[in-house]
Amino acid sequence: MxxxxxxxxxxxxxxxxxxxxxxxxxxxxxxxxxxxxxxxxxxxxxxxxxxxxxxxxxxxxxxxxxxxxxxxxxxxxxxxxxxxxxxxxxxxxxxxxxxxxxxxxxxxxxxxxxxxxxxxxxxxxxxxxxxxxxxxxxxxxxxxxxxxxxxxxxxxxxxxxxxxxEMMPLPHHITEHVYLASRVVPLEADYLHKLHVTHVIVSQHQLLDWGQLTGISVLKCDVRDTDYQNMAGCWNAAVRFIDSASQETPSARVLIKMLGRSRSASVVLAYLTMMCHMSLEQAWEHVHNICHKIDHSLVYYDQLQQWTNNKQICES
Structure with a gap:
């Protein structure tokens, strides 16, 4: 009560x-x-x-x-x-x-x-x-x-x-520089500019009118709409892309939208573990508290665990 x-x-x-x-x-x-x-x-x-x-x-x-x-x-x-x-x-x-x-x-x-x-x-x-x-x-x-x-x-x-x-669906604001988008968030330049989005991360296999992203820096990852794929290359590229954007432009905002919320969330988790010094468990809790609809079984959690362990070994 x-x-x-x-x-x-x-x-x-x-x-x-x-x-x-x-x-x-x-x-x-x-x-x-x-x-x-x-x-x-x-x-x-x-x-x-x-x-x-x-x-x-x-x-x-x-x-x-x-x-x-x-x-x-x-x-x-x-x-x-x-x-x-x-x-x-x-x-x-x-x-x-x-x-x-x-x-x-x-x-x-x-x-x-x-x-x-x-x-x-x-x-x-x-x-x-x-x-x-x-x-x-x-x-x-x-x-x-x-x-x-x-x-x-x-x-x-x-x-x-x-x-x-006049409202349109909004992404979730995860960190100062990172937006997490669901399928309903439009990838249109006018809309993204209103949100002050400067960079986007997408799948190269998405059906998009790439001309709609005029003035936006784009990273295209080789990610398909399937549960069985190696995500390490995408995570490596995405983490570098977000870090570079934030270093070059302090006000940068990177929107991540790759074939649905959970695949996009895996990129966010990778970024949080590498650049924000969170454990994978802490990163998951942080993202899930903001966006409850993320499915734990669809974020390649086991792959992420192995990926973060490998990164830590390389850095030690």
Missing amino acids: EVHFRAVPPVELFNLPLYEHHLVIDTRSEEKYQLGHIVSAIHYPSWSPSLTDEEKEASLLKFIHIVIEECLRPENPNPVVVYGDGENAREHAHWLAKRLEFLKKDRLSVAKVTADSSGGSQQVNPVEYFCITIADKTREVWYLEGGYDGFQKQYDFLCGQITFM
Whole structure:
């Protein structure tokens, strides 16, 4: 029943992923919100510290009515994300976590009070519906460290006046320089430039219009859509490619997309073990925590274990 509060960096919000439509709350002023906000964010301004408990409750009820009556209910009710300006926003997020926890426990009594106050004229009680569809399923409230400005600095393509309908599938941001893509992430220059992708790693056997990658550095690996192949040559080339890109361009972002998420993940695992000094187990845990859909049986784990052991022997 508990709702936990957690402060998170921008990369965790990006990796939810945002295109799956979570409840994101912007607590800044109306003026700042209108100038630009994180995609899909709903405005729920921080209240003044001088507000009474009754006034805070009234502001929450007003927000709940807006979410339900304007059909802004998210597809994914967990986590709820809050961002704003300074400590006031953090306090707001803490308070919201406690109120969502309370709504989980006492939603029937809260819903009855709001129904009585409205004269019982509504066929659907917005508060009860909010509790059933959102509060009951919320386990965490995230407070975004750095607020809007910190998120915009890293992911400006998800900020401003962009609407949820304009969203496209996003890759997962694994390290500062590495994106991991699934099959649905498009390999198109305009899209990649928006993500500030400078390099891509693909299979030379993918059916692509290579002209779509204008202005992007490309590494083509001899990887086929089969579970039985030697990946060592691909891993060697990919690790060198990513390392070279990051050395030459500090702001480089390398997107890896090779015939599906798991084969691409094997390249990421190879990079993490060689260049980020992780054990294979640590690398797997790091990547799987970010992208739960990766299949352990499809990342050539036994080959990776042998490959990393051979590399360590060569370096010793």
